[in-house]
Amino acid sequence: MSAILAFPSGPTLKKIRKSKGITQAELVNAETPQQICSLDHLRMIEKGERIPSSEILLKILTRLDVSYDGLMEIVYGQKHQAFMNKFAMVWDGLRECTYDELAKHISELKCDTLYDKNIPAAEQVILLLEGILHTMHINDKQRGLEIYIHALSLTNSCVVKDNKLLFEKLDQCFYTLVEYRILSGIASCYDRLKDVNNALFVYSIIYNTLNHNNVEYAVKKKLLPAICRNYATALYKAEKNSESLMVSTRGIDFCNEVNELKEIGRLHSINALAAHYSNDRIQAHKSFMKLYNYHKTFSDDDDVNNTVKLASKFNYKLNND
Numbered sequence: 001m002s003a004i005l006a007f008p009s010g011p012t013l014k015k016i017r018k019s020k021g022i023t024q025a026e027l028v029n030a031e032t033p034q035q036i037c038s039l040d041h042l043r044m045i046e047k048g049e050r051i052p053s054s055e056i057l058l059k060i061l062t063r064l065d066v067s068y069d070g071l072m073e074i075v076y077g078q079k080h081q082a083f084m085n086k087f088a089m090v091w092d093g094l095r096e097c098t099y100d101e102l103a104k105h106i107s108e109l110k111c112d113t114l115y116d117k118n119i120p121a122a123e124q125v126i127l128l129l130e131g132i133l134h135t136m137h138i139n140d141k142q143r144g145l146e147i148y149i150h151a152l153s154l155t156n157s158c159v160v161k162d163n164k165l166l167f168e169k170l171d172q173c174f175y176t177l178v179e180y181r182i183l184s185g186i187a188s189c190y191d192r193l194k195d196v197n198n199a200l201f202v203y204s205i206i207y208n209t210l211n212h213n214n215v216e217y218a219v220k221k222k223l224l225p226a227i228c229r230n231y232a233t234a235l236y237k238a239e240k241n242s243e244s245l246m247v248s249t250r251g252i253d254f255c256n257e258v259n260e261l262k263e264i265g266r267l268h269s270i271n272a273l274a275a276h277y278s279n280d281r282i283q284a285h286k287s288f289m290k291l292y293n294y295h296k297t298f299s300d301d302d303d304v305n306n307t308v309k310l311a312s313k314f315n316y317k318l319n320n321d
Helices: 010-019 024-028 039-046 054-063 068-076 078-092 099-111 120-138 141-153 177-192 196-211 217-237 241-258 261-277 281-298 301-313
Strands: 158-161 164-167
Touching (some): 010 039, 010 068, 068 078, 099 120, 141 177, 177 196, 177 217, 241 261, 281 301
16 A cells, blocks of 8 residues: 555544544535545544555545644654755755755755654655655656655655666556656656656656546645646657547646646647647647747747748648737
8 A cells, every 4th residue: 555654543533623623524525426434434544453455545634624734743843844844944045056065955954953864745745855865866767766766755655667667556656746746757767768658658647637636736736737748748759649649638627727827838839749740730839839939938039940940841831910
């Protein structure tokens, strides 16, 4: 069974439920189509006689209106949450970090009195940063891949066989932003190692897991444009052009919904190519035009000219109409 990063004891769940003034029947939505589990199963969970599956636990926490951060504080205490806040500060400045600066941040986090390596979530963020150090600064993608997979294995039923990432159950993937970042790192490593099939496999896990509402809606809104772009690109590289067209179109819709300008240009580009190789020249021309207008508005002349050249290569004429 895939593990969530933190599991509250049965009595703790019972205490939270009672503090919210919710009965057991109300919690499981008894005798309704939305029933989470049987009343007997919930009673055994609260007595500590059963461990709920990740799916049931997430539904219970959602029903109790307990956020992931709130759960972490309940299970591990304020000390761990303070450590995660320090990690968040490092993450926010990650793009500007040099190798030496990132190595120093990792060392400081490891030595911090707030760090408890016995907490999987704490060790995971250290490994996440070490994976980034190897892939982005040392350019050792293979070692980075190994670190990422080890980080993911702390909370998921995943194994590696013949350099391939496997899951015991594909619907048990990730539930947190950290795990999303780790899986993205794994997919990126496979991509850079020219392992098209494994990259596509992991990107599909990321896309399908978010698609099935295993994370909060607000987080999904923030991440989906980039996830769609990565998955659409992986599908295109695997010559699955019709699927790439569908996913990139969905990504464009999300970009328009949340006003995400950074990703929409990239999505228009992959959408145009996927449409062309799917023999949908009308859609391809529309996407090339949208890409052209995007670069006219937000980019420099080089990007505009490159778009015109790319479209011309496939016999599409672009103008300002």
